[in-house]
Amino acid sequence: MLVTINSVSLVIAGSGGAGVVTAGSLLLDAAAKAGWYALMSRSSGPQIRGGEAAAMLRFATEPVMSHDDSFHLLMAIDWDNITRFSAEIPLTAESLIVGDPAHGEAPAGLLKNNPRQAALAMSDIAAKIENGRPNMVALGAIAALIGLPPGAMQAVVEDNLKRKGQAAIDASMAAFHAGIAAAADLPAIPQLPAVAAATAPRWSITGNEATGLGAIRGGVRFVAAYPITPATEVLEWLAPSLAKVGGMLVQAEDELASINQIIGASYGGVPAMTATSGPGLSLMIESLGLAVAAEVPLVVVDVMRVGPSTGIATKSEQSDLNIAVYGLHGDAPHIVVAANSVSDCLFTTQWAVHLAEAMQVPALVLTDQAMGQARAIVPKPAELAFIGQRLTATAAVEGERYKRYAMTGSGVSPMAIPGTPGLTHTADGLEHNEFGTPSSQASDHLAQMDKRSRKLTQFTYGDHWADIEDSEVGAGDTAIITWGSSTGPAREALRRISATGGKARLISVRLIAPVQPEKMAAALQGINRVLVVEQSHSGQFHRMLRAFYDLPKDTHALHQGGPLAFGPGQILEQLNVWSA
Amino acid sequence: METTAQKKKYAAKDYKSDLKPIWCPGCGDYTVLNSITRALAELALPPEQVAVVSGIGCSSRIPAYTSVYGFHGVHGRALPVATGLKLARPDLTVLVTGGDGDGFSIGGNHFLHACRRNVDLTYIVMDNQVYGMTKGQASPTTAPDWEGSKLTPEGTGINPFQPLVVGLASGANFIARVSSSDPINMARIIVEAIQHPGFSLVQVLSPCVTFRPEQAEWRDIVRTAVVDYTDDAARAARRLMTDDGFNVGKVLFKGSRPPFRPEFEHSHGSVAELEARFML
Numbered sequence: 001m002l003v004t005i006n007s008v009s010l011v012i013a014g015s016g017g018a019g020v021v022t023a024g025s026l027l028l029d030a031a032a033k034a035g036w037y038a039l040m041s042r043s044s045g046p047q048i049r050g051g052e053a054a055a056m057l058r059f060a061t062e063p064v065m066s067h068d069d070s071f072h073l074l075m076a077i078d079w080d081n082i083t084r085f086s087a088e089i090p091l092t093a094e095s096l097i098v099g100d101p102a103h104g105e106a107p108a109g110l111l112k113n114n115p116r117q118a119a120l121a122m123s124d125i126a127a128k129i130e131n132g133r134p135n136m137v138a139l140g141a142i143a144a145l146i147g148l149p150p151g152a153m154q155a156v157v158e159d160n161l162k163r164k165g166q167a168a169i170d171a172s173m174a175a176f177h178a179g180i181a182a183a184a185d186l187p188a189i190p191q192l193p194a195v196a197a198a199t200a201p202r203w204s205i206t207g208n209e210a211t212g213l214g215a216i217r218g219g220v221r222f223v224a225a226y227p228i229t230p231a232t233e234v235l236e237w238l239a240p241s242l243a244k245v246g247g248m249l250v251q252a253e254d255e256l257a258s259i260n261q262i263i264g265a266s267y268g269g270v271p272a273m274t275a276t277s278g279p280g281l282s283l284m285i286e287s288l289g290l291a292v293a294a295e296v297p298l299v300v301v302d303v304m305r306v307g308p309s310t311g312i313a314t315k316s317e318q319s320d321l322n323i324a325v326y327g328l329h330g331d332a333p334h335i336v337v338a339a340n341s342v343s344d345c346l347f348t349t350q351w352a353v354h355l356a357e358a359m360q361v362p363a364l365v366l367t368d369q370a371m372g373q374a375r376a377i378v379p380k381p382a383e384l385a386f387i388g389q390r391l392t393a394t395a396a397v398e399g400e401r402y403k404r405y406a407m408t409g410s411g412v413s414p415m416a417i418p419g420t421p422g423l424t425h426t427a428d429g430l431e432h433n434e435f436g437t438p439s440s441q442a443s444d445h446l447a448q449m450d451k452r453s454r455k456l457t458q459f460t461y462g463d464h465w466a467d468i469e470d471s472e473v474g475a476g477d478t479a480i481i482t483w484g485s486s487t488g489p490a491r492e493a494l495r496r497i498s499a500t501g502g503k504a505r506l507i508s509v510r511l512i513a514p515v516q517p518e519k520m521a522a523a524l525q526g527i528n529r530v531l532v533v534e535q536s537h538s539g540q541f542h543r544m545l546r547a548f549y550d551l552p553k554d555t556h557a558l559h560q561g562g563p564l565a566f567g568p569g570q571i572l573e574q575l576n577v578w579s580a
Numbered sequence: 581m582e583t584t585a586q587k588k589k590y591a592a593k594d595y596k597s598d599l600k601p602i603w604c605p606g607c608g609d610y611t612v613l614n615s616i617t618r619a620l621a622e623l624a625l626p627p628e629q630v631a632v633v634s635g636i637g638c639s640s641r642i643p644a645y646t647s648v649y650g651f652h653g654v655h656g657r658a659l660p661v662a663t664g665l666k667l668a669r670p671d672l673t674v675l676v677t678g679g680d681g682d683g684f685s686i687g688g689n690h691f692l693h694a695c696r697r698n699v700d701l702t703y704i705v706m707d708n709q710v711y712g713m714t715k716g717q718a719s720p721t722t723a724p725d726w727e728g729s730k731l732t733p734e735g736t737g738i739n740p741f742q743p744l745v746v747g748l749a750s751g752a753n754f755i756a757r758v759s760s761s762d763p764i765n766m767a768r769i770i771v772e773a774i775q776h777p778g779f780s781l782v783q784v785l786s787p788c789v790t791f792r793p794e795q796a797e798w799r800d801i802v803r804t805a806v807v808d809y810t811d812d813a814a815r816a817a818r819r820l821m822t823d824d825g826f827n828v829g830k831v832l833f834k835g836s837r838p839p840f841r842p843e844f845e846h847s848h849g850s851v852a853e854l855e856a857r858f859m860l
Contacts, residue, residue: 213851250664253693257690264661264668265664268668268672290653419629
């Protein structure tokens with residue numbers, strides 16, 4: 001295992017009721033209290049409630065951008081259905097599996113690479129403590145193994161259980177300390193150093209929460225949506241949060257209603273958004289075209305999951321790129337942006353609101369289950385200047401009839417908001433002339449098409465179109481081009497290249513559409529070799545790059561369908577095989 | 581109530597655009613347009629405070645023929661657009677216009693939930709029991725034995741949709757049926773529908789002279805309903821279930837459910853407070 005950042009990775013797994021996700025969250029919070037950074041992903045079986053679950057955590061003394069290639073520790077509270085996760089829990093000969101002898105032997109499926117094994121009688125130890133729980137015993141052992149100060153857990157348990165009373169806190173901490181004591185007999189795994197009190201301010205946030213916050217920061221005050229995994233948490237966070245800032249969330253009867261309600265709200269002058277996943281986006285597509293034609297700004301977040309059809313609702317894939325970019329009928333210029341990390345969900349969503357409002361166009365934000373449902377301890381995100389600002393028409397001009405779709409240099413025409421005297425008009429999905437009057441004339445169609453397209457081509461997107469990062473000694477002649485969730489492991493691959501004195505450039509594309517050929521050409525100056533990395537079986541991103549950008553002859557693609565994320569090592573390996 | 585001075589402020593023509601409708605001569609929708617503009621004048625609503633929202637179909641062309649704010653969306657989705665608009669902008673008077681296909685077939689689910697949700701909208705459905713814009717196919721309200729369409733040459737064989745019964749069962753707060761042959765009365769009822777809080781459903785029998793020429797007889801068949809409205813949903817249901825569809829000119833049901841309106845709270849919170857919850 002090549003480790004270039006000081007980190008430790010572990011999985012807590014167990015059946016329903018074992019409290020795996022709770023244990024993971026407590027551990028994450030305690031790590032935060034200890035001054036560490038962390039990333040926690042979760043995986044669960046298909047059961048609605050009570051199914052097996054796994055919490056995957058990585059801790060480090062600096063921000064965590066990706067999971068590692070393998071886990072140091074698998075703490076199994078029991079073995080029920082755990083082999084369903086075995087592909088998601090890569091283990092090596094150095095890994096340690098800790099199981100409870102009361103639940104028998106570790107299943108063979110976990111032992112392929114001969115990991116070390118040890119026993120911890122979690123249920124027996126817990127049984128000796130009044131109201132003791134095996135998951136707290138497990139947490140005690142984990143804390144001892146990775147070097148987490150017990151005081152950090154004490155503070156977190158007190159916060160979490162204060163409503164249940166002192167007895168509950170005492171029982172949990174007794175089980176926790178019993179776990180610490182029992183860990184003395186366990187083999188060692190890497191420990192993280194204690195960190196002096198946190199220096200820079202940090203947040204604990206999920207990608208889905210960050211998406212919701214980005215929307216509110218950008219000015220969204222109306223959300224209509226239909227529940228769908230894995231986007232629901234965006235909505236659950238937004239419902240009470242919008243109410244606090246004078247906005248509202250409406251649960252619609254379906255996704256057709258969601259998208260059309262936000263069109264109505266935005267036409268009424270209130271910045272609006274919905275969040276969904278692939279199946280819901282499919283239903284919204286016709287009305288996204290309406291928003292393009294009628295020039296109604298709005299934001300649609302797609303928290304991608306494995307497709308097609310119902311696919312795997314609880315797991316991640318980067319395979320909605322095609323529908324997001326090409327799904328609309330007719331020529332329908334619109335914005336597609338993609339977040340590339342948990343905290344970037346905030347930036348990218350806020351930027352999307354800004355772009356949508358500024359250009360009076362729908363903007364799609366692509367995130368995915370992996371980042372949406374992951375919780376991370378991150379440096380406090382920067383304040384951003386992006387606030388949705390719509391060019392509005394506020395007063396009638398004497399003797400002139402208002403042209404809602406007036407030809408302008410930028411393509412953006414001042415929009416009259418209902419309630420404004422003298423500027424009444426009809427916004428229309430039918431092709432129209434400058435007044436909005438329906439027209440089937442070729443000249444009107446071509447002029448309006450040019451105008452709608454010009455809005456996007458004339459806009460200044462600045463440096464945000466992509467995150468471009470070089471290894472410490474420069475870019476060299478090799479670039480990794482990626483997007484979305486695959487950026488995390490690619491970033492870490494770049495770190496490892498740096499650590500060995502190698503050179504490479506990372507280009508993580510945030511602005512998927514409209515494409516930016518000139519900026520990409522500049523970013524590829526001096527680059528002779530490109531590795532494209534994406535989590536799509538058919539290589540949707542690679543094909544799009546091929547269609548719109550000049551890539552070096554020596555371009556390879558690393559693409560595979562979900563739900564297994566790339567490890568940094570997999571990306572490095574691809575680069576190494578190639579240079580050999 | 582409006583003062584006389586306010587009433588004098590606007591005439592029906594003040595709510596009409598100068599666009600010539602695409603409708604066939606004799607289409608019932610002309611009088612519906614007239615009744616809507618007459619009703620708006622009666623209410624003396626400033627044109628900029630009114631929005632008319634529609635989907636697709638002959639009758640869905642109405643927004644562009646008015647001089648108020650209009651939104652002409654896609655097929656079947658007028659009600660959700662109007663719902664979003666009214667919730668975001670409760671100060672506006674929002675009307676929804678459309679036909680039987682737009683409202684009860686492709687938009688059927690939204691119809692159910694708009695009645696249920698009871699947002700303060702006025703939904704005017706021009707029912708001609710046919711898809712006119714696509715040149716004469718059976719709609720949800722077409723009789724099962726109508727053989728006039730090449731798509732269903734033997735008739736649909738399906739019982740017609742009962743919009744008012746379904747609307748009542750789904751929770752519509754105001755239900756009326758009118759005939760396009762009686763524009764004065766239609767305007768009066770539209771005024772009442774706009775004034776009544778919550779979701780108001782107005783079915784207009786509006787003949788299609790081109791694809792259902794036999795509907796010209798409606799003028800002679802319709803009769804003014806003999807009973808006045810009830811606020812008792814069970815009684816209204818019995819009446820609607822036994823009625824032949826030609827009792828017009830009266831409000832049939834008026835409920836008293838409060839309209840759906842999640843309050844836009846006064847922002848006593850700030851974005852900074854939301855962010856503080858993530859801070860460690």
